[in-house]
Amino acid sequence: MSDDIILKVEHLSKQYRLGVVGTGTVAHDLNRTWHRLRGKEDPYLQIGAVNDRSAAASSDYVWALQDINFEVQRGEILGIIGKNGAGKSTLLKILSRVTSPTTGSIKTKGRIASLLEVGTGMHPELTGRENIYLNGAILGMNKAEISSKIDEIVEFSGCQMYIDTPVKRYSSGMRVRLGFAVAAFLEPDILVVDEVLAVGDAEFQKKAIGKMQDISNTSGRTVL
The missing domain is CATH 3.40.50.300 (P-loop containing nucleotide triphosphate hydrolases)
Structure with missing residues (x-):
């Protein structure tokens, strides 16, 4: 990461499960573990509805963020703009380490x-x-x-x-x-x-x- 770049986000995605509060089910967790042990991709990352709050849910999973990439220079002011439910707060929570991304990486320098x-x-x-x-x-x-x-x-x-x-x-x-x-x-x-x-x-x-x-x-x- 360049000395002038203080924040770098690569292929950042966040997926949530719709419905009742919880991280999933035992069956889903076992299925994910079985795929991981065999070196295969998480099966639930292959599905997921588009994040459109006004449409009826077509899946138990939704992408709040999908494949976000950007860099921020030291001393820069960056405004994140979007409609309600677009994922702005989710992105800021991930950058602040309040929650973790489903996929992707974040590289930062210094205190947040x-x-x-x-x-x-x-x-x-x-x-x-x-x-x-x-x-x-x-x-x-x-x-x-x-x-x-x-x-x-x-x-x-x-x-x-x-x-x-x-x-x-x-x-x-x-x-x-x-x-x-x-x-x-x-x-x-x-x-x-x-x-x-x-x-x-x-x-x-x-x-x-x-x-x-x-x-x-x-x-x-x-x-x-």
């Missing part, structure tokens, strides 16, 4: 911070301040590094009054404010943001977009 939905990475019983330290530790930062950033994070979030209150008492907008501030200021190499910013008010959306442009232009970090 994700803000995929309201409260991502936040422990509801901990205060806002404690969650900042928790998220920083998850990103591999030590306490001194986090402490040097905490005043900027709190100021940007606009949650000064509630910073020592458990996050479970925050409104959805406040959780997004704090979550974005943590993700942006703790210096990840790749920042992954889903539609969660739509929960915030217009003033915060403007601040968040400006911050994403700033960390890309001045710090050379990548934003998805």
